[in-house]
Amino acid sequence: GAGVSQTPSNKVTEKGKYVELRCDPISGHTALYWYRQSLGQGPEFLIYFQGTGAADDSGLPNDRFFAVRPEGSVSTLKIQRTERGDSAVYLCASSLSPRDVTEAFFGQGTRLTVV
């Protein structure tokens, strides 16, 4: 596709359930970023991939959060035992250059609601 694609657009899940959020970056983009945006706030950094490896996952809130990018393209953010506080918009971005997030394009986000 032309841009970064995130699926699903919306996800409602019950507290305690497991969810997966998918990001399809722009073709050929080696760098991939996940951010979380709570209501009324700016995005907060979660994790950065350079190729297949997570170069920095220091923004993941706790060990219930995990992300993978096995083939250096599609990435999946996984959240175990979801809590109501996990409700937010999860944004994915990708860039051609692995060394400049200012060149990144963002997807439309996945709005996660934990009830």
Place this chain on the structure above:
Amino acid sequence: GQQLNQSPQSMFIQEGEDVSMNCTSSSIFNTWLWYKQEPGEGPVLLIALYKAGELTSNGRLTAQFGITRKDSFLNISASIPSDVGIYFCAGQALYYQLIWGAGTKLIIKP
């Protein structure tokens, strides 16, 4: 997590008015960015500033990188209805990491 101080939180303006918003930080950044986000969409980059004191324009938008490297402002001249949205400032903390403000919501009065 750390966020930049962005103000105002929201602005109600008449079409045709000029708009000004700003962002401050306790930390120095080497790059400041301004984004716009519309409902249901991700942020879109409007202007990037790379040098202290730099003044950069993009159409009706003008942004400046403060000389202390701890602040930036964005001006929109002669606002039009499609300017409605949330504007975010961001500082580049690491080459892969941005620190964001909480946003300024721009609303055009009918």
